[in-house]
Amino acid sequence: xxxxxxxxxxxxxxxxxxxxxxxxxxxxxxxxxxxxxxxxxxxxxxxxxxxxxxxxxxxxxxxxxxxxxxxxxxxxxxxxxxxxxxxxxxxxxxxxxxxxxxxxxxxxxxxxxxxxxxxxxxxxxxxxxxxxxxxxxxxxxxxxxxxxxxxxxxxxxxxxxxxxxxxxxxxxxxxxxxxxxxxxxxxxxxxxxxxxxxxxxxxxxxxxxxxxxxxxxxxxxxxxxxxxxxxxxxxxxxxxxxxxxxxxxxxxxxxxxxxxxxxxxxxxxxxxxxxxxxxxxxxxxxxxxxxxxxxxxxxxxxxxxxxxxxxxxxxxxxxxxxxxxxxxxxxxxxxxxxxxxxxxxxxxxxxxxxxxxxxxxxxxxxxxxxxxxxxxxxxxxxxxxxxxxxxxxxxxxxxxxxxxxxxxxxxxxxxxxxxxxxxxxxxxxxxxxxxxxxxxxxxxxxxxxxxxxxxxxxxxxxxxxxxxxxxxxxxxxxxxxxxxxxxxxxxxxxxxxxxxxxxxxxxxxxxxxxxxxxxxxxxxxxxxxxxxxxxxxxxxxxxxxxxxxxxxxxxxxxxxxxxxxxxxxxxxxxxxxxxxxxxxxxxxxxxxxxxxxxxxxxxxxxxxxxxxxxxxxxxxxxxx
Numbered sequence: 001x002x003x004x005x006x007x008x009x010x011x012x013x014x015x016x017x018x019x020x021x022x023x024x025x026x027x028x029x030x031x032x033x034x035x036x037x038x039x040x041x042x043x044x045x046x047x048x049x050x051x052x053x054x055x056x057x058x059x060x061x062x063x064x065x066x067x068x069x070x071x072x073x074x075x076x077x078x079x080x081x082x083x084x085x086x087x088x089x090x091x092x093x094x095x096x097x098x099x100x101x102x103x104x105x106x107x108x109x110x111x112x113x114x115x116x117x118x119x120x121x122x123x124x125x126x127x128x129x130x131x132x133x134x135x136x137x138x139x140x141x142x143x144x145x146x147x148x149x150x151x152x153x154x155x156x157x158x159x160x161x162x163x164x165x166x167x168x169x170x171x172x173x174x175x176x177x178x179x180x181x182x183x184x185x186x187x188x189x190x191x192x193x194x195x196x197x198x199x200x201x202x203x204x205x206x207x208x209x210x211x212x213x214x215x216x217x218x219x220x221x222x223x224x225x226x227x228x229x230x231x232x233x234x235x236x237x238x239x240x241x242x243x244x245x246x247x248x249x250x251x252x253x254x255x256x257x258x259x260x261x262x263x264x265x266x267x268x269x270x271x272x273x274x275x276x277x278x279x280x281x282x283x284x285x286x287x288x289x290x291x292x293x294x295x296x297x298x299x300x301x302x303x304x305x306x307x308x309x310x311x312x313x314x315x316x317x318x319x320x321x322x323x324x325x326x327x328x329x330x331x332x333x334x335x336x337x338x339x340x341x342x343x344x345x346x347x348x349x350x351x352x353x354x355x356x357x358x359x360x361x362x363x364x365x366x367x368x369x370x371x372x373x374x375x376x377x378x379x380x381x382x383x384x385x386x387x388x389x390x391x392x393x394x395x396x397x398x399x400x401x402x403x404x405x406x407x408x409x410x411x412x413x414x415x416x417x418x419x420x421x422x423x424x425x426x427x428x429x430x431x432x433x434x435x436x437x438x439x440x441x442x443x444x445x446x447x448x449x450x451x452x453x454x455x456x457x458x459x460x461x462x463x464x465x466x467x468x469x470x471x472x473x474x475x476x477x478x479x480x481x482x483x484x485x486x487x488x489x490x491x492x493x494x495x496x497x498x499x500x501x502x503x504x505x506x507x508x509x510x511x512x513x514x515x516x517x518x519x520x521x522x523x524x525x526x527x528x529x530x531x532x533x534x535x536x537x538x539x540x541x542x543x544x545x546x547x548x549x550x551x552x553x554x555x556x557x558x559x560x561x562x563x564x565x566x567x568x569x570x571x572x573x574x575x576x577x578x579x580x581x582x583x584x585x586x587x588x589x590x591x592x593x594x595x596x597x598x599x600x601x602x603x604x605x606x607x608x609x610x611x612x613x614x615x616x617x618x619x620x621x622x623x624x
Contacts, residue, residue, distance in 0.1 A: 033117070033121055036124065040057070042059055043057050043059055044056060044059075044060070044063055044105075044108050044109050044111075045111065045112045045127055045128070046127065047126075047127035047128045047131045047132055048108045048111050048112070048131075048134060049108070049131065049132070049133045049134065050063075050067055050071075050104045050105070050108050050133070051067075051073070051104075051133070051136045051199040052133060052199075053066065053067055053070045055067075055105065055108045058105075059109075060105045060106050061105070063101075063104075063108055064102045064104070064105040065101075067099075067104055067105055067136075071099060071101070071136065071199065073199045073200075074092045074093045074097050074098065075091055075092075075093050076091070077091055077199070077200075077201050078201045079091070079095060079192070079195060079196075079201065079202065079203075079204050080201075080202070080203040080204065081203070082203060082206065083152075083156050083206055083208065086155070090148060092196050095144060095145045095148055095192060096140055096141035096142060096143065096144030097138055097196045098138070098139040099137075099138055100136075100137045100138070100139060103137035104134070104136045104137045107134050107135070108134045111132055112124040112127060135197060138197060140196060142189060142193075145192055146185060149183065149185050149188055149189065149192075150185065152183060153182075153185065156181060156183045156206065156208060157182050158179075158181045159180055160179065160211045160212075161177055161178035161180075161213060162177050162213045162214060162215050163175060163216055163272075164177075165221055165222055165261050169256070170229055170253070170256050172222050172225045172226045172229065174218050174219060174221075176219075177213040177215050177216040177217065177218075178213065179210050179213065180210065180211035180213070181208055181209070181210050181211075182208065182210075183207070183208055183209075184208070184209055187207035188204070188205070188207045191204050191205050191207070192204050214263070215270070221273075224336065225259065225261075225274045227338050228259065228274065228335045229252055229256060229259070230340075231340050232249045232251045232252060233249070233255060233331070233341065233342075234247050234249045234250075234341040234342075235247060235248050235250075235331065235344050236248075236341065236342075237292065237344055238343040238344070238346060245291045246291075246292075247341075250284075255276070257280070258276045258277050258281060259274070259276060260274075260275060260277035260278075261273070261274055262275070274336070275332035275336060276328075276331060278328055281332075282324060282328060285322065285324045285327055286324060288322070288344075289322045292320065292322040293319075293320065293321050294319045295349075296317065296349045296350060296351040296352075297316055297317040297351060298316055298396075298397050299314060299315055299351065299354070299357070299397075300394070300395030300396060300397075301313060301364075301395055301397070302394075302395055303359070303364065303367070303521075303523040308359070308365060309358065309359055310358065310364055310506060310523075314395065315355050316351040316353065316355050317351070318348050318349065319349035320346050320347065320348050321346065321347050322345070322346050323347060326345035327344045327345045330342050330343070352397075353504070362397075362503070362506075363400075363501075363502070363503025363524060363525040364503070364504055364523050364524055364525070365523075365524075365525055366523065366525065366526060367521060367523055368452055368522050368523065368526050369448050369452030369521070369522040370519060370520065371447040371451060371519070371520055372473075372517050372518065373444045373447065373517070373518050374468070374473060374517055374518075375437070375440050375468050375471070375518065376468075376516045377467075377475075377516075378437065378440075378468065380420075381420035381421055381437075382420075382436055382437035382440075383437070384420045384437075385419050385420055385436060386437045386438075386440045386511060386518060387511045387513070388417070388418045388419055389413075389419075389437070389438045389440075389441040390441050390444075390509040390511050390518060391509070392409050392410055393406075393441070393445070393507055393509050393520075394507070394509045394510075395507075395508065396409065396506070396507045397504055397505065397507075398499045398505040398506075398507065399499065399504060399505075400499060400502050400504060401499065401500070402499050403457055403496055403497070403499075404496060404497055405494055405495075406442055406445065406488050406495045406496070407494040407495075410438070410488060411490070412490070413490060421436070438488060439462065439466075439469075439487045439488060440468060440469075440518055441509070442486045442487060442488040442495045443469050443484070443485045443487075444519075444520045445486070446459060446485070446495060447484055447520075448520040448521075448522060449497045449522075450484070450531070450533075451531050452522055452529075452531070453529040453530065453531045453578040453580075453585070454497050454498060455500055455586070455588075456495075456497050457496040457497055457498055458494055459495055459496075460487050461483065461485055461486070461487065461592040462485055463594070463595055463597075464567045464569070464594050464595050464597035465482060465538075465567045465568070465570065465594045465597070466567075467567075469481065469484065469485040470484075479537050479538055480535055482535070482572045482592075482594075483535060483572030483573070483574050483590060483591075483592040484574065484590075485592075499524075503524045503525040503527075504524065505522055505523070505524045506524065507520065507521070507523075508520075508521040508523070509521075529578055529579060529580040529585060530578075531576060531577070531578055531579070532576075532577045532579070533575060533576045535572065536571075536572060536574075538568075538570035538571070538572055538594075539571045539573075540571045541568050541569065541570045542568055542596040543568055544568050544598055544599065545566075545597075545598040547566065547598055547601065547614070547620035548564075548598050548599070548600045548601070549602075549611060549614060550600065550602055550603075551605055551607075552604065553605055555602060555603060555604035555605075556604045557604045557606035558603075558607050558608075558613060559604040559607075560601055560603040560604075560610065560613050560614055560619060561601065561602060561619070562599060562600070562601045562619040562620055563600050563602050564597070564598070564600035565597075565599050566597060566598060566599040567594065567597040568597075569593075569594050569595050570594050571591070571592070572591075573590070574590040574592075575588075576589070576590070599619075600620070601614050601619050
């Protein structure tokens, strides 16, 4: 009867059995491995091949011979390169490939012999059951391949070209753009090396980088340019009247010189825009703007003192201003639509005062200032100029807060505008010129503004003391008026003052030719201001220089006349205090320096003794 084994001894017995089995397995593996190694000592393990050539059981030298006899790929293989419809074929040898059979055989021999025991055993078993294809050892001379690919690049590469749009006379020439292409040699070499390593025929991708031009096709822009140049382009004023300027036509030759092709960004996409050059167009339109722009004309009034009302004496008119930039856009917009005419962009400017305005609305309810100057002894030409210049200001309105410029109203002093030649001061001399006497008007306004208490912004005195501007009602010189003159010479010299009241101002001018007087009146609303003033009178006086006698080729022999009068030099300082409601509103000073001035007499050619003639004629006193 068998004895029962105690349960506590079962695990120990089981462990002993397993250990014995594992030891037996290891022993069998070692025996098989050693036997397998001995069986194939010096020979390539079964299932090992190079580039598909089975080398099982061969020694490395035998394998090298077999490989060299079997693998002719370097010379007979074919590698294809393709670019569109163009194809190039080369052998691996032509591309720098050299096969090393000995090194390849040695690589096959080493398969299953490297690594740890289990790694080597695993590779041996895998090769025997599944096969193992060892990569051939290849020498790849990239310099040869690079040279071959460079030759391809010469045929493949093409430079990028932008589309071209240009003018030849009035002809529009367009040329399409071209995509830039460049063979990437380094990237292509990587693909080539991989294909050579496979020892198989095949196609090697050419890595070509393409660069797209910003402009590939400009045919549409060329057609548009041809349309623009197909006929002249006309610009007109909108709502033209019978006296309005225009229209203006740009002929084709002008358009050609102004046509421009500009690159613009349209939502991130570059586009070629065809149109007239903005700078050239701006210059042309700026010239037209002088003709187009028209300052709104305020109505003119006179004050009817009997009724306390203003009465219109001339109508207002609407002004206009050309918007140059908007007109440029309108012209180019029309051209791009294929149109050949467009209206200029013009904004109307309404006058500040309507013809129906009344004095109460404007604050013109009373006479606030009036001054009169005298011009006894003036020539007919000088009187004509005084009348002409004074008429420019009769009935004018000055807005509240406005700085009034005499020059802006006076305009061009010319024979065409009704002025005559009379004596003027110019370049340190009294000479004959158009407009002599205009300063009688500016002096009268200066005094009116002075005694009305309005701020004077700009005032210039004459170079020397002029008797007309110091005359009193009796025609005698009153030195209290020295330093109380003002000159205007457009556009260099101006007289300006500011209407610093909240009321409109109406100016009236009256010339009494018979009495030789010029009166300037200002109507508005008195704000309680009054004026006190002091004058130093002429100081630091200097005697006039010796008289000057000069020949005038336009005069007759023994004819003599005085054209300039002696005046002593002096300095005058006038102080004005403006009061308002018993308080000093402001104080200002007007400092004037007069140069000493020589009397000038002119005589005709051939006069024997001009000095004697002057003395006899009692002209140019002081001549000897």
